Amino acid sequence: MEEENETFLPLQHLRLEDENNDQDQEDGSSSPDIRNEEDELNDEHEEENSKISRVKEIHEITGYEFHDPNLLQQAFTHHSYKEGICPSFERLAFVGDAVLDLFFATDHYSLYPDLDPGKLTRLRAANVDTEKLARVALKHHLHTLLRHDMFLLAAQIEEFEKAVNEYPVHSSGLIDAPKVLADIVESLVGAIYIDSDSSMDTTCKIVKNLLEPIISPASLPTQPVTLLYEICQREKLTLKMRDTWKETGEIEFLIVKEEQEELAVVNNVGRAKYSGKKVIAKNRAALNAYSQIIQMLNHQS
Incomplete structure (x- = not known):
């Protein structure tokens, strides 16, 4: 029958571990549990x-x-x-x-x-x-x-x-x-x-x-797009929107007229660029176009 091998730590090694633990306490080092409690108290404060x-x-x-x-x-x-x-x-x-x-x-x-x-x-x-x-x-x-x-x-x-x-x-x-x-x-x-x-x-x-x-x-x-379409309808202006928002972040409004069964651009009246949201770009372009049409009408009168 083979003898079982047992491993014993030397007494000197055990004493050294105890001394290290005592030294940690003297140095004020905290265990993870104590640190967690301190963090919780700080959060509460x-x-x-x-x-x-x-x-x-x-x-x-x-x-x-x-x-x-x-x-x-x-x-x-x-x-x-x-x-x-x-x-x-x-x-x-x-x-x-x-x-x-x-x-x-x-x-x-x-x-x-x-x-x-x-x-x-x-x-x-x-x-x-x-x-x-x-x-x-x-x-x-x-x-x-x-x-x-x-x-x-x-x-x-x-x-x-x-x-x-x-x-x-x-x-x-x-x-x-x-x-x-x-x-x-x-x-x-x-x-x-x-x-x-x-x-x-x-x-x-x-x-x-x-x-x-x-x-x-x-x-x-009133929403700018509504303002723009209302004034174009009232003044019998044909409006076209050019949408390049996905590529450039821009929306553009144009005044057009029919020429030989095709639409020809008469005036670029409004443009805006806003890459964050398309609806913002559209509204800003519409407001710009509305303002330009008002100026154009005032100049003609």
């Missing part, structure tokens, strides 16, 4: 400071003081932020979207008794569309309170700011507004509604001030 600061800033903007700071924290947390720290704003934005629709529907119904449902719908839509709400977020610097990990957002907001300076009034399709800016306005409204025990009176007072200037029937913009 950062979270609490963030709540206090955000409550103060929103109170200054809206005049409303939150009873539940956690709701406000959630209203400014994007789903890209640290997982598990706080729920994201999607559910509150869902509520805020419904609250805004109801507010404008009832408010416009009372203010404009002569408007038919179609015009009331267009008026409400203009006051709650992405561009309008994104302008509100930018005006009140709400984007600076948003917690996120979106790498491209800063550049998108910078581009949006430039576009707002170029088109200071609601443009109805000339600006590519970051949707997340509109989302945080909706989530803030939703948070106020929930925090105020579902009080429409409280929420509506804040919404009226927050969303100023509110678009009225007099200031309701």
